[in-house]
Amino acid sequence: MEYSLLADFYEKIESTTKRLEMTDILVALLKKTPPSVIDKVVYLTQGKLYPDYVGVELGVAEKLALRALSLATGLSVEELEAELKRAGDIGVAAERSLSRRRVKSLLDFVAQSQVGAKKLTVDEVYNTLDKVAKATGEGSQDTKISLIASLLRHATPKEARYLMRTITGKLRLGIADMTILDALAIAFCGGKEARPLIERAYNLSSDLGYVARAVAEKGLEGAKQFKIAIGRPVRPMLAERLTTAEEILQKLGGKCVAEYKYDGERIQAHKSGADVILFSRRLENITHHYPDACGIIRNHVKANEAIVEAECVAIDPDTGEMRPFQELMHRRRKYGIEEAMKEYPVSLFFFDCLYVDGQDLTNAPYPKRREVLAKILEPGERAMLATYRLIEDVEELERFFEEAISEGCEGLVCKSLAPDSVYQAGARGWLWIKFKRSYQSKLVEPIDVTVVGAFWGKGKRAGKYGALLCAVYDPEADVFRTVCKVGSGFTDEDLEKMPEMLRPYVIEHKHPRVDSRIKADVWFVPSVVIEIIGDEITLSPLHTAGLGTIKPDAGLAIRFPRFTGRWRSDKSPEDSTTVKELVEMYKMQLKKIEV
Numbered sequence: 001m002e003y004s005l006l007a008d009f010y011e012k013i014e015s016t017t018k019r020l021e022m023t024d025i026l027v028a029l030l031k032k033t034p035p036s037v038i039d040k041v042v043y044l045t046q047g048k049l050y051p052d053y054v055g056v057e058l059g060v061a062e063k064l065a066l067r068a069l070s071l072a073t074g075l076s077v078e079e080l081e082a083e084l085k086r087a088g089d090i091g092v093a094a095e096r097s098l099s100r101r102r103v104k105s106l107l108d109f110v111a112q113s114q115v116g117a118k119k120l121t122v123d124e125v126y127n128t129l130d131k132v133a134k135a136t137g138e139g140s141q142d143t144k145i146s147l148i149a150s151l152l153r154h155a156t157p158k159e160a161r162y163l164m165r166t167i168t169g170k171l172r173l174g175i176a177d178m179t180i181l182d183a184l185a186i187a188f189c190g191g192k193e194a195r196p197l198i199e200r201a202y203n204l205s206s207d208l209g210y211v212a213r214a215v216a217e218k219g220l221e222g223a224k225q226f227k228i229a230i231g232r233p234v235r236p237m238l239a240e241r242l243t244t245a246e247e248i249l250q251k252l253g254g255k256c257v258a259e260y261k262y263d264g265e266r267i268q269a270h271k272s273g274a275d276v277i278l279f280s281r282r283l284e285n286i287t288h289h290y291p292d293a294c295g296i297i298r299n300h301v302k303a304n305e306a307i308v309e310a311e312c313v314a315i316d317p318d319t320g321e322m323r324p325f326q327e328l329m330h331r332r333r334k335y336g337i338e339e340a341m342k343e344y345p346v347s348l349f350f351f352d353c354l355y356v357d358g359q360d361l362t363n364a365p366y367p368k369r370r371e372v373l374a375k376i377l378e379p380g381e382r383a384m385l386a387t388y389r390l391i392e393d394v395e396e397l398e399r400f401f402e403e404a405i406s407e408g409c410e411g412l413v414c415k416s417l418a419p420d421s422v423y424q425a426g427a428r429g430w431l432w433i434k435f436k437r438s439y440q441s442k443l444v445e446p447i448d449v450t451v452v453g454a455f456w457g458k459g460k461r462a463g464k465y466g467a468l469l470c471a472v473y474d475p476e477a478d479v480f481r482t483v484c485k486v487g488s489g490f491t492d493e494d495l496e497k498m499p500e501m502l503r504p505y506v507i508e509h510k511h512p513r514v515d516s517r518i519k520a521d522v523w524f525v526p527s528v529v530i531e532i533i534g535d536e537i538t539l540s541p542l543h544t545a546g547l548g549t550i551k552p553d554a555g556l557a558i559r560f561p562r563f564t565g566r567w568r569s570d571k572s573p574e575d576s577t578t579v580k581e582l583v584e585m586y587k588m589q590l591k592k593i594e595v
C-alpha cells in the first residue's frame with residue numbers, strides 16, 4: 001500500500017468538520033487497506049506505532065527533524081527554522097520546503113530524480129519510523145536523522161507534511177479508539193451493530209491494530225478469539241456513582257461489599273515470574289515510575305503469573321498515613337526516580353484479580369476474584385488488601401463511609417456480590433458504585449472536562465488565555481459537548497503555561513468531534529482534561545451538553561465553574577464526565593432542592 005494514499009485520507013479527515021463524515025472517510029480508508037498492513041495503518045492514523053501500552057513513542061525533537069529535512073532538501077537548518085516560524089507547524093513547513101528543495105549533492109540529485117518514480121509504501125514508512133523510535137544510545141541521533149532523511153528524500157510534499165507531523169508526535173487527527181471501532185464494524189462486520197463484539201476484543205487486548213487485523217482477515221470470528229494475556233493490559237472496569245447510601249444499597253440488591261476508595265493512582269500489574277509490568281488507568285506503561293511498586297508485587301504476590309489491580313497511594317514514611325493524590329503525582333517523572341521514591345514512598349492496596357496462573361477470572365463473580373486475591377497476596381506494610389466490609393444496611397454503610405473519609409480516603413467503592421458481578425472490562429457499570437464525600441457537601445461535585453477551545457484574555461491576562469471552553473463526553477455519539485467556560489481557579493503559573501501547554505493541540509477550526517454553539521477564539525483537538533467544580537448545574541441555551549434532554553433547546557451548564565487545580569493528565573478525553581452522568585447529577589440536584 002502506498003503511503004500517498006494514507007496522506008490523501010489524512011488530508012480529507014483534517015478538512016472535515018462533521019463527525020459522521022470522519023467515520024465514513026475512515027471506513028473508506030480501512031476498506032482500501034490490505035489486511036496485512038491494516039494494523040500499521042490503524043496505529044499510524046492515531047499517530048502511533050504500537051498500542052499505547054507498549055510505551056514506544058514517536059516524538060523526535062523538532063530540531064532533529066529539521067536537520068533531517070535539511071539533508072533531504074538541501075536547505076539550511078536556519079532557512080528551515082525560519083520556514084517553521086512562518087508556518088507555525090512542522091508539517092506545513094516540511095511540505096513547503098520540499099517544494100523548493102535544492103540539489104547539493106549527487107545523492108540529492110539521484111534521489112530527486114526518483115521522486116515520483118519510487119513511491120513510499122506504508123510498510124517502508126512504518127518500519128523506518130520504528131527504527132527511528134527504537135534507536136538509542138551513542139550515535140542514535142545521527143541514525144535517526146539519516147533514517148528520516150531517507151524517507152523525506154522520496155516523499156512528495158504532501159507526504160512530507162504528514163511524515164513530519166508523525167515523526168515529531170504531532171499528527172493530531174483526533175481519532176479516538178471508539179471511532180475506529182465503529183469504522184471497523186462498518187467496514188468488515190456488516191454494520192455498527194457488530195461493535196459490541198469488536199469492542200469486547202478490544203477491551204481484553206487494548207490493541208486496536210491487533211483487533212483490526214483480526215476482523216479484516218476473519219470478520220467477526222476474528223474478534224471472538226481473543227483471550228486475556230500477560231503483557232496485554234485489560235481495559236479497566238469503572239464505577240457508576242450515586243449520592244446516598246440508601247440508593248446504593250437498593251441498587252445493589254440490599255447487600256454489597258464496600259471498600260475504601262483510596263485516593264491514589266490505579267495500577268494494573270502483570271506479573272510473570274520476576275518480571276512485572278505496571279499499567280496506568282489509561283494503560284500507559286508506568287513500570288519505570290514505580291520500581292518500588294514492582295518490588296512489592298514481586299515479593300507479595302504469590303503466584304507465578306498474575307494480573308492484579310491495586311491503588312498506589314503516597315504515604316508518609318514516618319507515620320504510615322496516606323498522603324493526598326497531588327503528592328503522588330510527583331512520582332510521574334522521567335528523571336530523579338530514586339529521589340522521588342525516597343521522598344514519596346507508596347503503598348499498594350489491592351482490590352481485584354483478573355488472572356492467575358492460566359486461569360482467566362474476568363468472568364468470575366467478584367467474591368470469587370476477591371477470594372483468589374486474598375489467597376495469592378501475602379500482606380505486608382506496603383501491600384494490603386483494600387479495607388472492606390460486608391454491608392447489609394444503610395446506617396452501616398454511612399458509618400463505614402465516615403470511617404473511610406477519616407482514614408484519608410475519598411469515600412467508598414461499593415461492589416455487587418451477585419453471581420453476574422463479573423469484571424466488566426472497559427465499562428462503567430452498576431456493579432461498582434462509588435460514594436464520594438463531595439457529593440454530600442456540595443451542590444456540584446467536581447467533574448472532569450475536556451478542553452476544546454479557549455478565549456483570549458484581557459487586561460492582566462492579555463496575551464494569555466482568559467478562559468477555556470470545556471466539554472463533557474457523549475460516548476454514544478463519540479463527541480464532546482460543551483458545558484462551561486472556565487476562567488477562575490487558575491494560578492498565575494497555570495495562566496502562564498497554558499498557551500504553551502495547549503499549543504500542540506491548536507487547530508484552525510472546531511474539531512469534528514466537538515459540538516459547540518459558542519465560537520471560541522482558539523480551537524483544540526480534544527486532548528487535555530481538567531477537573532472543575534461549580535455551584536450548580538443550570539439549564540442553558542448556550543451549551544450543548546444534554547441538549548434537549550431536560551427541556552427543548554436547552555443544554556446543561558455549570559454555574560460559576562472553577563478549576564480545582566487538578567490537571568487530569570491521568571485521564572484521556574474519553575474518560576471525562578459523560579453527558580449521561582451530568583444529566584443524572586442535574587436530576588439529583590433537583591431532588592435535593594425538592595427535599
Ligand code: ATP
Pocket residue numbers: 237238239240259260261262263264265266281311351386413434575
Ligand atoms: P475518580 O476520578 O472518581 O477516581 P475514575 O473515573 O478514575 O473516577 P471510577 O471507576 O469512576 O474511576 O472510580 C473508581 C476508581 O477509584 C478506580 O479507577 C480506582 O482508581 C479507584 N479506587 C480506589 N480504591 C478502589 C477500590 N477499592 N476498588 C476499586 N477502585 C478503587
